[in-house]
Amino acid sequence: MKNMKKKGDIMTNTGWNFDNSYARLPKLFYKNMNPTPVKSPQLIILNQSLAKSLGLNPDKLQSEDAIAVFAGNKIPEGAEPLAQAYAGHQFGHFNMLGDGRAILLGEQITPQGERHDIQLKGSGRTPYSRGGDGRAALGPMLREYIISEAMHSLGIPTTRSLAVVTTGEGVARETYLPGAILTRVAGSHIRVGTFQFAVNFGSADDVRTLADYTIKRHYPDIKEDANRYLALLEEVIKRQADLIAKWQLVGFIHGVMNTDNMTISGETIDYGPCAFMDTYDPATVFSSIDEQGRYAFGNQPYIGLWNLTRFAETLVPLLHEKQEEAIKIAENALSEFAMLFQSNWYAGLRAKLGIFNEEKKDEELIKVLLDMMEEYRADYTNTFRALTIDKLENTVLHDKEEFKQWYQQWQERLNRQEESKEASLNLMKKSNPAVIPRNHRVEEALKAAVNGDFSVMERLLNILSNPFAYTPEQEEYCKLPEPSNIPYRTFCGT
Ligand code: AMP
Ligand code: MG
Numbered sequence: 001m002k003n004m005k006k007k008g009d010i011m012t013n014t015g016w017n018f019d020n021s022y023a024r025l026p027k028l029f030y031k032n033m034n035p036t037p038v039k040s041p042q043l044i045i046l047n048q049s050l051a052k053s054l055g056l057n058p059d060k061l062q063s064e065d066a067i068a069v070f071a072g073n074k075i076p077e078g079a080e081p082l083a084q085a086y087a088g089h090q091f092g093h094f095n096m097l098g099d100g101r102a103i104l105l106g107e108q109i110t111p112q113g114e115r116h117d118i119q120l121k122g123s124g125r126t127p128y129s130r131g132g133d134g135r136a137a138l139g140p141m142l143r144e145y146i147i148s149e150a151m152h153s154l155g156i157p158t159t160r161s162l163a164v165v166t167t168g169e170g171v172a173r174e175t176y177l178p179g180a181i182l183t184r185v186a187g188s189h190i191r192v193g194t195f196q197f198a199v200n201f202g203s204a205d206d207v208r209t210l211a212d213y214t215i216k217r218h219y220p221d222i223k224e225d226a227n228r229y230l231a232l233l234e235e236v237i238k239r240q241a242d243l244i245a246k247w248q249l250v251g252f253i254h255g256v257m258n259t260d261n262m263t264i265s266g267e268t269i270d271y272g273p274c275a276f277m278d279t280y281d282p283a284t285v286f287s288s289i290d291e292q293g294r295y296a297f298g299n300q301p302y303i304g305l306w307n308l309t310r311f312a313e314t315l316v317p318l319l320h321e322k323q324e325e326a327i328k329i330a331e332n333a334l335s336e337f338a339m340l341f342q343s344n345w346y347a348g349l350r351a352k353l354g355i356f357n358e359e360k361k362d363e364e365l366i367k368v369l370l371d372m373m374e375e376y377r378a379d380y381t382n383t384f385r386a387l388t389i390d391k392l393e394n395t396v397l398h399d400k401e402e403f404k405q406w407y408q409q410w411q412e413r414l415n416r417q418e419e420s421k422e423a424s425l426n427l428m429k430k431s432n433p434a435v436i437p438r439n440h441r442v443e444e445a446l447k448a449a450v451n452g453d454f455s456v457m458e459r460l461l462n463i464l465s466n467p468f469a470y471t472p473e474q475e476e477y478c479k480l481p482e483p484s485n486i487p488y489r490t491f492c493g494t
Pocket of ligand 1: 099130135
């Protein structure tokens with residue numbers, strides 16, 4: 001009867017059910033180590049619905065023992081904590097990186113048999129910390145929580161946030177700030193930079209081992225393909241073309257699309273300097289260090305391809321025994337990206353305009369609208385929202401002659417399709433969020449939270465949990481910030 005108590009039994013314990021496949025990779029890829037314990041952990045926020053979907057018991061997760069796990073003070077049964085090694089091109093420059101302030105506890109196997117990385121971010125120094133303190137501050141960890149969960153609710157593949165705890169310790173930034181640890185959940189943390197690390201610091205066998213591991217974990221369907229490494233490249237290109245199109249469709253600016261911040265799973269990762277755009281302008285940049293606008297809104301698809309090209313380079317030795325042939329194969333696969341991205345993006349924009357079928361002239365209709373939005377500095381989200389609810393009075397486009405013409409053409413376009421006006425409206429409602437995490441709202445919530453009032457953040461999270469609801473309560477959150485002469489700025493490594 002000794003084995004009656006199952007490891008992941010949600011009734012009798014928190015439900016942790018770890019497997020540690022990453023820890024079976026060659027030692028080169030990680031350092032076994034525990035998080036550095038902290039003084040006095042306190043639970044700030046727990047994602048109850050995510051906990052449940054992971055097979056965890058939300059009530060038990062609020063016990064002192066469970067909070068100690070989120071703080072890195074206790075290692076849950078079955079976990080084999082480690083810091084992952086990776087490299088990456090940061091703003092175009094290659095560097096050795098790695099988890100400088102994160103520890104992977106292991107992979108939670110859900111009751112459905114899914115595998116998710118459970119990682120503590122802000123958990124202390126590691127051999128990859130370089131000059132950093134290995135820690136994180138409360139504001140930025142809650143910011144990641146809010147935005148990553150908003151992205152999830154918008155239907156965009158992303159890492160997620162299970163919990164934030166404060167550490168009871170201060171972190172030194174420009175001033176002393178309350179320290180915190182975020183528990184991040186991800187399909188995996190394998191990055192383009194993980195492959196770059198393998199190529200630069202490992203052997204040919206290490207690259208192959210990593211590629212086979214990645215295929216098994218994320219793309220099991222291609223395992224038997226004649227050239228499975230080409231299939232891997234094609235799949236990653238597809239996922240990124242899908243992901244980046246989704247970003248563009250909601251006005252999300254990642255802000256630091258370094259190759260170490262691009263996942264092989266196709267999930268959005270690294271919520272440092274990201275932010276949503278208000279006014280439509282492809283040149284929008286929020287990150288304080290992105291002086292050249294490398295990661296500006298309109299550049300994201302091009303940077304996506306640049307990063308995928310770095311990924312393809314790591315696979316060259318696996319694609320064909322002759323290098324020349326391998327390069328041709330890689331180039332051919334990469335040449336698909338632009339078409340894939342564009343077709344996702346146009347499909348998304350058609351849906352945003354309530355259009356079901358395809359007409360060649362749709363591209364022109366879309367271009368004219370976006371050009372007008374740029375010229376008259378229209379709010380991106382609210383323009384599509386106004387078209388959806390047909391309340392254009394308060395938009396800057398409303399009284400413009402060329403907009404009236406465009407509107408006429410759009411109506412004619414809708415009349416040319418078989419689907420009813422009602423069906424179009426429903427499609428628009430599903431495709432145009434009424435609310436996004438607007439910067440001033442996020443800042444307001446963080447300011448209150450850091451001062452001990454979590455109600456503003458909870459309300460914001462609630463509003464963002466169904467961005468397509470179009471409820472009266474959401475209206476307040478559609479409002480733009482007061483005009484300001486100080487541009488909104490975001491930061492890395494906070
Ligand atoms: P990021 O800009 O967040 O993608 O981080 C780039 C690299 O810096 C990664 O290797 C991080 O682990 C590392 N890093 C960021 N902040 C810290 C910190 N406070 N302490 C140690 N390493 C850090
Ligand atoms: Mg990063």
